[in-house]
Amino acid sequence: MITLSHVDKQYRDHHALNDVSVQFPEHETTVILGPSGAGKSTLLRAINLLERPQAGELTIGDLHLNFADNLTSKQILKMRRQTAMVFQSWNLFPNLTILENITEGPIYVLKQSKEAAETRAHELLKQVGLDDVANRYPNQLSGGQQQRISICRALALDTDFILFDEPTSALDPELEAQILRILQDLAERGHSMIVVTHNMEFARKAADRIVFVEDGQIEFAGTSKEFFEEPTQRIKDFLAAMKL
Numbered sequence: 001m002i003t004l005s006h007v008d009k010q011y012r013d014h015h016a017l018n019d020v021s022v023q024f025p026e027h028e029t030t031v032i033l034g035p036s037g038a039g040k041s042t043l044l045r046a047i048n049l050l051e052r053p054q055a056g057e058l059t060i061g062d063l064h065l066n067f068a069d070n071l072t073s074k075q076i077l078k079m080r081r082q083t084a085m086v087f088q089s090w091n092l093f094p095n096l097t098i099l100e101n102i103t104e105g106p107i108y109v110l111k112q113s114k115e116a117a118e119t120r121a122h123e124l125l126k127q128v129g130l131d132d133v134a135n136r137y138p139n140q141l142s143g144g145q146q147q148r149i150s151i152c153r154a155l156a157l158d159t160d161f162i163l164f165d166e167p168t169s170a171l172d173p174e175l176e177a178q179i180l181r182i183l184q185d186l187a188e189r190g191h192s193m194i195v196v197t198h199n200m201e202f203a204r205k206a207a208d209r210i211v212f213v214e215d216g217q218i219e220f221a222g223t224s225k226e227f228f229e230e231p232t233q234r235i236k237d238f239l240a241a242m243k244l
């Protein structure tokens with residue numbers, strides 16, 4: 001379980017997260033929805049400590065921290081290892097092969113043997129239909145292929161949770177469908193995932209839970225069924241706007 005309690009993030013002139021308390025259960029897929037600028041990325045980045053809120057608490061499993069405290073880099077690393085993040089633009093290392101991109105974290109961070117890391121990498125590559133590109137470099141792959149590799153890279157870290165921030169928004173519709181199928185497959189296997197997306201079809205199909213964010217606040221957190229079948233007026237308006 002990931003728990004955020006009373007989290008506050010103030011950018012210089014913008015209150016991006018306003019007293020946010022929310023939980024993300026394990027083995028479930030939570031989809032974060034909300035208008036542009038609502039604070040979805042900030043929320044995700046706070047969980048991964050890429051963003052440091054000024055106040056509030058974060059608990060992941062049995063690790064706990066208070067954002068107001070001075071955190072040691074050791075503490076931050078330990079916490080960060082609980083989650084892996086997949087970004088909108090797949091930032092693979094251009095000077096490493098696909099295989100090396102995937103095994104770099106497991107070998108240097110998790111201290112796995114090269115053999116074990118490579119065996120696992122090939123398994124993951126097969127899972128996304130790309131085992132034949134293991135020895136290529138990122139610039140020799142399409143955007144959709146690179147995004148599949150960045151999903152493999154996140155999976156190879158073997159974290160409890162994987163966080164996705166609009167993983168398909170830079171892709172054309174066909175490639176988007178391909179990536180979403182991979183995510184849906186992971187969801188069905190019971191991975192613990194938090195996914196920021198604007199794709200409502202994916203939210204309907206794959207989400208166990210929905211968190212709806214607006215103006216830095218949680219407007220709704222509950223089951224997907226409740227969100228789509230018993231929407232409040234605000235949610236109805238949002239869903240209607242998304243259909244346009």
Ligand SMILES: Nc1ncnc2c1ncn2[C@@H]1O[C@H](COP(=O)(O)OP(=O)(O)OP(=O)(O)O)[C@@H](O)[C@H]1O
Binds near residue numbers: 035037042
């Ligand atoms: N580094 C920053 N400095 C100042 N303001 C920021 C910074 N990052 C984000 N913001 C502001 O905080 C608010 C929330 O941003 P955030 O990126 O979390 O929104 P979002 O919900 O992910 O939006 P989108 O759907 O467009 O990605 C926005 O108003 C944004 O302009």
Ligand SMILES: [Mg+2]
Binds near residue numbers: 040041042
């Ligand atoms: Mg965002």
